[in-house]
Amino acid sequence: MTPPVTLDDIRDAAARLAGVAHRTPVVRSRTLDELVGAEVLLKCENLQRIGAFKFRGAYNAASRLSPEQLAKGIAAYSSGNHAQAVALAARELGSSAVILVPEDTPKSKVDATKGYGAEIVTYDRYTGDRVALGEALAADRGLALIPPYEHPHVIAGQGTAALELLEDAGPVDTLVVPVGGGGLIAGSSTAAKAVRPGIRVVGVEPADGDDTKRSLEAGERVSIPVPRTIADGQAASIPGELTFSINRNLVDDIALVSDDGVREAMRFAFERLKLVLEPSGATGLAALMSGQVAASGRVGVIISGGNVSPERFAELIAA
DSSP states (O other): OOOSSOHHHHHHHHHHHTTTSOOOOEEOOHHHHHHHTSEEEEEEGGGSGGGBTHHHHHHHHHTTSOHHHHHHOEEEEOSSHHHHHHHHHHHHTTOOEEEEEETTSOHHHHHHHHHTTOEEEEEOTTTOOHHHHHHHHHHHHTOEEOOSSSSHHHHHHHHHHHHHHHHHHOOOSEEEEEOSSSHHHHHHHHHHHHHOTTOEEEEEEETTOOHHHHHHHHTSOOOOOOOOOSOGGGOOSSOOHHHHHHHHHHOOEEEEEOHHHHHHHHHHIIIIIOOOOOTGGGHHHHHHHTTSSOOOSEEEEEEOBOOOOHHHHHHHHHO
16 A cells, blocks of 8 residues: 655655755754764754744645635644744745634744734634634635645655755664654654665654654554643644554654753753754754653754744743
8 A cells, every 4th residue: 555655755845845945954063962872963944944844844735736726825724833834835836824823822933924924813722623623714715725734745845854864964873853743753754764764763742742652552543631831833632643644654652851851952952052942843852862762873853943932932941
């Protein structure tokens, strides 16, 4: 049976993204290597357009819409980064976007999304069903819906980050990837296992948002209460159906990190690497620094985003 996303799909996405998305740098630190006892390679998607990896998947999916669909516009639902990604992709393609976001989405992410020209509609993440609300919004307005992870073109686009890492950094023994809905790790594991079959892929979730870990252990999708964590981009309550069908076959393990561990990783990245990371973007680094991922050989880490306001960043690293 052909998998829903293949290496060819990811390579095709890479061709579409060439000259549109940034080929983000891979950053090294001798201090970090000594700290964790491995050669660490950080794929800095905090330096991607809109400040996160999400632009890859959003643009790959949006660029495949028909001229008629683009003329009508695009809808999406998001905790923040996918919102900005779809808004920018729509602008790049001459379309428009309407984005459903939680009422408590960080203001910096909402303002950035509006800045790319999108219309914002809000809902309560703790009582509302964003999928049902997003689908209704798209149907009511006749818009093409691009979900944040439950879409093969979105997953293929996200996989280009790992593909670039392996092309630019060479062989990697372990790949560490943050997990929210599972799109980034689904695309990353698809690319990594195809290019380097022996690679170990480890996902990282907030300790209070361990829906994917529980699901992999149970062999089926498990729902949890909406997690309350500083890693707002990973506040998923259940893995995606499509993403889980991929991740259950390709992901080797899931590590959990505390909010305090995330803060420490953010502080280290700022002080030693001169990188600003949002909490969700720092969870992979936090897992290494806290010993939740056994590190040896060459370890690739996807730093998934850096969208955090100066005020919130200062508050978090001072805690």
